Amino acid sequence: MKRFPENFLWGTATSAHQVEGNNINSDVWAEEYSDGSPYADKSGDAVDHYRLYREDIKLMAELGLKVYRFSIEWARIEPEAGYYSKSEIEHYKDVLKVCYDNGIIPMVTMHHFTSPRWLMRFGGWSNPQTADRFAKYCEVVFKELGSLIPYALTMNEVNLPVMLHELFVNFNFKPPVGIEAKTWTAPEWRQSAARSCGAAIDKYFTFHMASDEAAINIIKDAHRKAKEVIKRISPDTKVGLTLALPDVQSIEGGEALADKVWLKYFRQYLDAIKEDDFIGIQNYTREVYGPNGQVPLAEETEVTECGYEYYPEGLAGVIRKVAGELNIPIIVTENGIATQNDERRVEFIKRAVEGVYFCIADGIDVQGYLYWSTFDNFEWTFGYNMHFGVIGVDRLTQKRIVKDSARFLGNLAQNNGLQDYN
Template sequence: MKYLFPKDFIWGSATAAYQVEGNNTGSDFWAEEQAEGSPYADKSGDAIDHYRLYREDIALMASLGLKAYRFSIEWARVEPAPGQYSRSAIEHYRDMLNACYEYGLMPVVAMHHFSSPQWLMRIGGWASPSVPERFSKYCEVVFQELGSLIPYVLTFNEINLPVMLRDVFMNNGLVPPVGIDSASWRAPQWRESAARLCGTTVDNYVTFHMISDEAKIALLKEAHIQAREAIKRVSPQTRVGLSMALSDVQSVPGGENIAEERWQLYFRKYLSMLEGDDFFGLQNYTREVYGQEGLVRPAPGAELTQMKYEYYPEALANVIRKVAKDLSIPILITEHGIGTDDDVRRVNFIRTALAGLHSCIRDGIAVTGYLHWTTFDNFEWNAGYSMTFGLIAVDRSTQERHPKESAHYLGRIAQTNTLE
C-alpha cells in the first residue's frame, strides 16, 4: 500500500552539536567527561569531526535525498565567556546554514541541546535567577546575525527530560535515551570533580539535566518565553517552538491511574510553556506500560534496542494522537530513531512508524514533518560510541562516512513524498 504525504512535508534527520562536532572544550559535558570517576564510557574528543566536515556532510545528506537538517548551535562556542561573543563561531554557523541552502536542505536549528557553557556553572547553572536573561540574550545575538537564515528554531531540546530522568531513576532504574544511568546520577564524587573543572563548587553545578524541581522548571519556562520573545522581535518570520521526549505511556488493568500521573508529569505540566509557540517538537523512541505495581517490564523475549528499551515503532502514532488532544499548533517530529546494529530493523522501524504517522495526518492531525534521529553514528553521551543510532556509519579512525540502507530508504521517501 502506498501512503502519499502532504506536498510540503518536511523530511530530514537530526544531530546535536556536542555529539558530532568534537572538541567542545568550553561545555559542561566536556568537564563531565574529564572528571575523576566519570561514568562516560568514552571521551568525545574529535567526535565525528562535523565542525570541520560539515560541508561534506551536508552534501552527503542532500545526495541521499534528504530535504531538511536539524542541528544545534553550541552556546559555549558562541559565548565562550559571559557577554563575549565569538565572531568565528557565528561565522561557522552562518556557513553551515548557507551550506544547507546551497545543497537544498531546510535548516531546523536548536539553540540548546543539553550542553551549556562551563561559565554558566560558576554562577549557579540552571538554578541561577539570571539564566533566563542570559539565555535569551544569547538567542538574540545569534538571531541578529543569522535569523534571516533560520526558518524553524527550537529554543530547547527535551525540556521535560530532567523530570523523566528523575522519575525513572527513582522508580524504575531504566536507562533513558540520553544514556545516563541511575548509579551515575546519584554518585556525588564525579560531579564534584566536574564542578571543579568548571571552576566552581558542586552547589553551583546545576546542569540542564538537573532541572527537575518546580523552582528550576519555572526558570526554564521563563528562559523559553524570553528567548521566544527575543527571537520574534529580531526575526518575526522564524517559527519558534521547543521539543519534549515522550514515550507512549500505556497501562494494563490496575495501572490506569499511574499511567495518567506519568502523562501529567511528562507532558501536561509543561503545556503552559507552549502558549505562544508556533509548533511543537515531538520526540519518541518507545513505550512505557504501567500496571498496579508500577512500570511493567517488557515481556521475556521482547525485542529490545541497544538502549535496553522495547522495540515498538507503533509508539510514534500513539503519542501524536495523545498530544494532539491538548495542542492547537502543528506537530513536527524532531527526533525518532533506534539504537541498533541491525539496519534491516531500522528500516522496518521507520516504515512502521511512518505508516502510523500517515494515519494521524489522514485523520486531520497537523503533523508537518519527520526528522530522524540521528544522521550519523555519533557520541551517545555516557554510553560513548557504543550506540549506533545513525543513518550513516562513521569510521572514526579515518572519519569516512558510510551510508546505510536506512539512509537511502528515508532519502527515497523524502524524494517521492511517498511511503510504500
C-alpha cells in the first residue's frame, strides 16, 4: 500500500451553476437563453443539487469520501447590487452543517465562473470596482459562515480566460464560450445576453473574457482584497485560488515557446498568490510544444470526450513544475476525465494518484486530491454531453447512479493509500 500523509484530503468537487439548477440571476443563465446561444443545452434544474444536497452529501460520506469542494453562488447571495439574501445565506449555512453532520470537510469556492447579471451593467470584470464588489460579497458571507469554512478558494481558474484566448487566437479552435477567435470580440448572441442583463454591449464583460492585462490585474486585485477580508473575519480559514494547468511540455525547438506559455498560464499570477495559504491545482491533460507551436495529437492517441489527450501523468508533471517555483502547500482541487468508460476513469485516477504519491515521497507538500466531478453535470457550453462524474444522474428522475470509480475513490480515502498494483 502506498500510504499518504495523515489528514490527506480525499474528495470530489462541484460548482453551483453546474449542479444546483435554476441559477436565474447569473450571467451564464442569460447566455444560455440568448438568441443564437452556443450552449448545447440549458442548465435548467441541472442535477437538482440545490434541493437534494442533504442526500448527496450523505451519499458522499457513505462512499467514504472525506472532503466536498463546492461553490457559493454570488448571484444567489446578491441577486441585485447591494441586496444580500438572508435566505440564501441560510441555505449555504445548512449545506455546510450537513457536511459536518456527515463527517465531510467543506472546501468553499466563492466564485466559480458565474457572476450576477447586474454586474454586467457596471462593466463586469473590466471595471476595477468589481474587485471591491467581490470583496464585499465575500465579507457578507464570511461574517455569517466563516466559522464553518476551513478552506476557501476566492476564485476558480483565474487563468482560464488567458488559456481560452491563446487557444482561440493561435489555433483558431471554435470558442466554446462564444467569443470569436480572431477578433476576440463579442458576437451577436452576446449582444442578446447583454440586453438580458440590462447592459450595453460595451459593458458586457464576463469572467471568461478577462484575458487582457487590465482585466487580469482586476482579478488579482479581487483575489487580494477578498483574501484580506476573509482572513480578517476568519483568521483560521486557509485561503487560496485555483489555476487550470495543463502539463506544458516541449520537444526539440519548442522550449522557448513552452516557457512563454507557462509564463502566461502560471508565472504571471505568482505575485498575487505567493503569500496564499495554499494553491489549488487543476489538471486534465498536457500540451506539447514544438518550434511551430502546439504539436497536434497523433491519430492513434486516446482522447477523452472533451478531445483532450488521455494523460493522467500530467498531474504529477504540473505539481513538480509548480513546486519548483512556488513555496506554498498544494491541493489538487480538480483532476478528472470526461468519459462513459468508467474502467478508464478508474485507471486515470489510479495513475494520477500514484503520481501524487511520488511527488509527496520526493518532499513536495501536496495536501489533498479532489476529483472533478462528483456528478455527471452541466458542462457549460457542452451541456450534458460530457461525463466527468463518479456518480451518474438520470436527469428524468434525478436518481443518483454510483459508478465503480466512486467506490474506488472512496476506498482510497478510507485506506488513505493506493494499493500497489505493480
